[in-house]
Structures are given as structure tokens and as C-alpha cells.
Amino acid sequence: MSTTSDASPIQAGAAESRPRPGRGTEPKGGAGGARPGGRDLLASLPWIGPALILIFGVVLFPAVVMFYNSTRDISISGVDKGSVGLDNYIEVFSFPYFWPIFGRTIVWVVVVVAATVVISLGLAQILNKAFPGRRIVRLAVIVPWAASVVMTTMVVYYGLEPYFGIINKFLVDIGLVDTPEGYGWTRNPATAFAWSIVVAIFVSLPFTTYTILAGLQTVPGEVLEAAKMDGAGPIRTYWGVVLPQLRSALAVAVLINIINVFNSLPILKVMTGSIPGYDADTIMTMIFKYIQNQHKVDVASALSVVAFIIVIVIVAVYVRVVKPMKEV
């Protein structure tokens, strides 16, 4: 790589007259002549400082606040009544529904992500083929990505209403449901949760499909040609040549989906929020029940810390596996 060194007299002169840092060192060049030093860091602050303030002030500091609050006793009206050690954590873990909720969270994430990836692999295969109108189909796939998840979920919720819901009517019309008024899918936790999974898969498909499509572009045409020459059929080519090439795209898609699905609130909030009890909750909806219904911000913080640690572990795996920094 022909890195333009910034040792040119003009550059050096400019740098002397103006004590600015890193005089035009190309990051990707690597061999640039940046002098590490406090002065450079200081001079970078006007540029990256505002971003740092935002990240520290609104992302990292709240995390600290959350850790701190998880050890405090905070009254319903919000008054901090002092330290309680790990009592909030004990309350979280001794809640009789905690382990079912924990298990359900795993089911939620695993089923949604697995189904999303499998369906997206098929969708990407269709969208990668040439046919008239492909552009329109690709754009249609984006719609659930851009649309509010709350609103997408609400139309499904309406559709599942007994008597007047349009999905129920359809299921009755094709004979899958034999009661004329349909079935109260959103009235019991198990079916409401199952439909929530369907909605979660639906709204996760666009990102996943697009990521896999991007991965498919990296499969070299010559390799496919070669496979064809060697007499490999389409299925063999897909398993042997295409899928291995998709490994990094799939790793990214899976990990980002795990994070998104784990953090997802709106779908379950709409679909199962009006069902009493805790038989359709995940960790995330439980956090919001602690905050909103029970006004226990301290216990919510303790559960949030548990969730936060889970997320951090996933992020660590992401950084190890995907190595997003390698491109910088």
C-alpha cells in the first residue's frame, strides 16, 4: 500500500505553524507518522469530544447508575432509602416466576433467531436470482424494517381478536379453526407468546436477509462456475461453496439478531401485555413490569444488571467472532 507519508515539507510546515495533531496520517496506511502523545489526544478532543460526552453521559453513566441503584432501597415514590446490599438481587432470583421467565427468554431468543436465519437464507437466495421486478420485491422486504414494530404488532393483535379479527376470519375460512368466532389467541399466554414469536421473526427478516444478500455478493462467480464445471448440483454447490462463504455474514446476522431479540420489548408488550400473570414474560418485559406496574426501580435495576451482563457477554462474543475492528 502506497501510504502517502506526511513528511512532505509543506505538511510538516503546516503542522509546525498550527499545533494540530496527527497531520494527515492515513489510518489504513498504518505506516503513517503520527506521534503518539498527550498533545495529539488533546487536539482530537474538539472532534471526538462531543461524541464521548454523549456516549459517557447517556450510555455508560446510566449503566453505572443502574448498578448503583441495584444495591439501594428505592421507595415507590422514588426516594433512595439507603443500601440494601444484594437484597434486590435476592428478590429477583427468589421470585417464583423468575426461572420460567429466564427459560422463556432463552426460548424466545433461540427460536426467533434460528427461524429468522433459516428463512432469511431462503429469501436471500430468491432475491439474489435475476428476475424482472426483483428490485420491487427487495424494496418490499424492507417495509417491516422501517415500519414501527409497535404498529406492525398491533395489526397482528387486531387480526387475532376473536369475532372480528381478520386473521381469525381467515383461519376459520380455510378450516383451521372450527369455532365460527375464531380463537382467542391473545387471551392466553401460550398462544399469545407463540404469535409474538411469529411477529418477531417477521420483523427480523429484513435485516437478516439483507445481511445475507451482502454476504452472497462476496461469493466469487468463478468459484460457482468451477463448482458447476466439476458437476456439482445446485444443492451441493450451496452447501459446499456458498454457505462456507457466508460464514462471516451469518455470524454478524446471528449476533446482532440475538441482541435485538433479547432487547425486544414492543412485541410482547402489545401481544401479551394485557394478560394477567407472568406466563408470557421475558426478562425484558419483566424489567418493565417492575418499573411500570410495581414501581420498584431498585429491583428493576437488579434485573437490568442481570440482562446487561448477558448483553455484554454477547457483545464480547461478537467482538471476538466478527472482529469488527479489523476493517478500521
Place this chain on the structure above:
Amino acid sequence: MAVTAPAFETIAPPAASARRRRYTEDQVPLGTVLIRMLAGFIVLAIFILPYIIMFFGSVKTKAQIRSVDPTYFPQEWHWENYIDMWSTPETPLPQNLISTIVISVFATLLVLLVAMPAAYYTARFKFPGRMVFLFLVIVTQMLQPAVLTSGLFRQFLAFDMIDTWAAMIFINAAFNLSFAVWIMHSFFAGIPKEVDEAAQIDGAGRLRVLFTISLPLVWPGIVTAIVFTFVACWNEFAASLVILSTAGNQPLSVALTKFVGQYETSWQYVFGVSIVAIVPVVILFMIIEKRLVGGLTAGSVK
């Protein structure tokens, strides 16, 4: 510098070129093309179906949409729903719309203001802590307001900013910063350094170089960052739900959930508002379609 084009530029160029090539050279049989079109049509239908149901519902009367024997298609088209819905009693929808717009616009502006200098500087200069900064950006991308809501709630309570637009503007800006930094970073990194140098030799200052030389070249990256941030803020739900307690302050995403579980939900209004809220952002997203993946996956897929 062997200029590496921004990673995502390579993501989706195939549309035109690849298609043309395959049609002419590979001679795909007509039957295969028809099967592909059929599959494509089914995919299209499935993906827009919920929004078609929404649209049909939005022009039905309350009696029709709650009818015990519902019809798939509207019998009559009640366009007046799109006017009447704004005065529904459940929630002050005009204020909710204004709230959504104000929060999204200002959060997007803030992101732009903060992310652009950071993206430019990290793409152009090496400085101690640069990798740490970029690492921090990637980690924030993986964090979402939902998991931090209880901390955010207590923090903004302490700042006396609970139930304010300002709080949501900061939250939305902070959590969408990483996408904007990342996408603009890769665009800035793609500009040949010689372009900058030439301008500097001509005596232009660094800021002037940024505004007159670099910005026009990274314009697509900026548009992508603006659109993505705007749409994400537009649809934000979890933090708004807890931070904004007054009905009039809430964005549409939160306000609409109040209709669920009501004794007699006015679904036609829910869907009318949804259509109004969804159509503009879908169009915006379609504009940046080809660059979405690059920004989200930090360039690790290309």
C-alpha cells in the same frame, strides 16, 4: 494510498449489472424466470400484507371493523377517518405526532453534529486512543435503551429532565450515534487523502477542507446517517415508554399502545395513524436501502 472504497459500496451493486449479464449470457430459460417471479411475488405479498390489512382497516367504519362477520376488503371507503382520527379521545394524537417529529428531528440533528466531526477525524488522523474510541462506538451500537432504561430513568430524574423531550432527544442521539459515526467514517476513509492535501496546499484550513472538499464527497454517507437515525428515533419505544409519562409528550409509538385492551378499540384510527406514521419512513428507508447493511454491521460484511 491505495484507496479502499467504503466497504458497503460493494454490497449491492449487482442489481443492474449482474441482472443484465445473466439475462443475456446465461440464457435463463423462461420457465425458470417465471418461477422466480412467482416466488418473488409471494415474498412481496407476505411482506406487505400486514400493511395492506392496516390500510384497509383504516378506511372502514368502527362498525365495519368490529363487525362479527368481518370482510377482507372495505365495503365503503371512509376517507374521513384520516381527519376524524386526530380528535379521538384515547390520546392527544396531534400532540403525539408533534412529539414524534420534534424528538426525531432534533435527535437526528444532534447525531449529525456530534458524529460528523468524530467520523471525519477518526478516518483522517491517527491519535492515541483512536482505536479505543472506535471500539467504544461499536460497543454502544450493541447496547440499546431497553436494557438501560432503569438507569436512564433514575439519571434523568436526578437531572430533573424526566418527562421532557430533551431527555428523549439525548437518549435517541446517544444510542444512534454509532451507526452514524460508522457509516460516515467509512465514507471519509474512502476519499483519497490527496484531495485533502491539494486543498491544503492551496491554503485551505482544516475546517474549510472538511466543508468544501470532503462533505460533498461523503454526501451519500451523510444522507444514510440522517435517514437511519431519523427512522430509528421515529420508532423508538422502550425508553419513551418510561421517560415520557405525560400523554401529550409521548411519541406515536407509545401513544398507540393505549388502544390495546380497551373495551372498544377504535382500530380504524389506530391504523389510520399507523399508515401516516409508516409511509414516510418506509420511503426514506428505501432511499438508503443499499447502504443499510454496511452501517449496521460495522463493515464486517461486504
